[in-house]
Amino acid sequence: MKAKILIVLLTILFISTLIYAQTQIKGGVIQKGAPQQQRGTQISDDPxxxxxxxxxxxxxxxxxxxxxxxxxxxxxxxxxxxxxxxxxxxxxxxxxxxxxxxxxxxxxxxxxxxxxxxxxxxxxxxxxxxxxxxxxxxxxxxxxTLDNLRGQITITDVRSNPVEFENTLWGGAAPTPADFTITVNNRSGVTITGVEVKISDCGGLGDCGIHHDTIALHNQTIRPGINTFTLRANAGRRKIVRLTLQRDFDWIASRELNMVESRKVIYYRYQLGY
Missing domain, CATH: 2.60.40.3880 (Immunoglobulin-like)
Incomplete structure (x- = not known):
């Protein structure tokens, strides 16, 4: 009698195990499919x-x-x-x-x-x-306004091609044509249109408060970042480079371009000998 009861109990336990396993398998199939929205989860409907x-x-x-x-x-x-x-x-x-x-x-x-x-x-x-x-x-x-920008716009470099030439301040050699490349750094983030880029000879004895023989690029644009402009002018004298607004000649930035001795030149002359 005890053996029959044991057999019945084992049978019930086996059937329960099968039912539980089938439930788990079905649950796994569902999980592998499309994700199901959990109860209570709110999906946003805002753009x-x-x-x-x-x-x-x-x-x-x-x-x-x-x-x-x-x-x-x-x-x-x-x-x-x-x-x-x-x-x-x-x-x-x-x-x-x-x-x-x-x-x-x-x-x-x-x-x-x-x-x-x-x-x-x-x-x-x-x-x-x-x-x-x-x-x-x-x-x-x-x-x-331009007053707020001036400190953020600078002429960082001016280079000539050719690099060397004779000083014509004292009426010596004839002027040498040269290309002047001007680099401007605009850190303001503002694009400025209608700009004149100018290069001029300084006045008597190199006084840059007075200038003449001005060469200009008209209606230029200075964009945020690094900008370059090239002008062709006669070299041999001290110069000043200026950036101004074309519409009212408001000053933006300027730099003087000094003449410095590039290298020593030795001159010879004849002298009578014995």
Whole structure:
């Protein structure tokens, strides 16, 4: 009798083990399939703004040009599509804009008038989806004055080709034409247009407060970073290099170019002998 009871108990235990194993296998198949949303997990239904940028973000007062807005908006994690985006001005005295588009990515150009005064303007992009949910990002546009930039724009180097020539200050040798390459470092982040790059001979006895025989490149652009300009002028005298604004001759930067002795030259003359 005891043996029969033991056999029944073992049979029940075996069947229970099989049922449990089948349940585990089925659970494993489910886990290998598409991920299941856990109970209580909330998937966001807000639009996703991947990019909202403005170029340029800094501007020099008195210049005209244009700014470019760029955007890229993705559908929400919940899958609700984007219906429109809008770009508006939220504060400041910059150019007004009230732009709307159904494109999820793109660009829009806005004119910049020369009449803008110094200050900061904020622009906002708002994305809207079919569910009426919104997301907003902002960018700033700043107008500054030349007085604020002068210390950040420097003439770092001036090189002549050829390198050597005779000094013509005292009416000696004839002037030697040379190419002068001027290097300008603009650390301000602002693009400056309408620039005149000038090289002049200094006045009597090398006084650079007075200058003449000016050679200039007109309507040049100084971009952020390193800029180079090349002018051809007569060499042989002390010079001054200047950067000015073409529209009102405002001074930006200047450097004097001194004449220094390059190497010793020995001259010979005849003398009667015995």
């Amino acid at each position: 996703v703004i991947r990019e909202f940028s403005l170029n340029p973000t800094f501007w020099l007062q008195g210049q005209s040009g244009e700014m470019t807005f760029s955007w890229r908006v993705d559908p929400t994690p919940g899958g609700t599509p984007i219906t429109r985006i809008t770009i508006t001005k939220t504060s400041g005295n910059g150019p007004a804009i009230n732009f709307s588009s159904s494109d999820s990515r793109g660009q829009y150009k806005l004119p910049i008038p020369s009449s803008l005064t110094q200050g900061r303007t904020t622009y906002a992009l708002t994305a809207v989806n079919q569910a009426g949910r919104t997301k907003t990002e902002t960018v700033d546009f700043e107008v500054t």
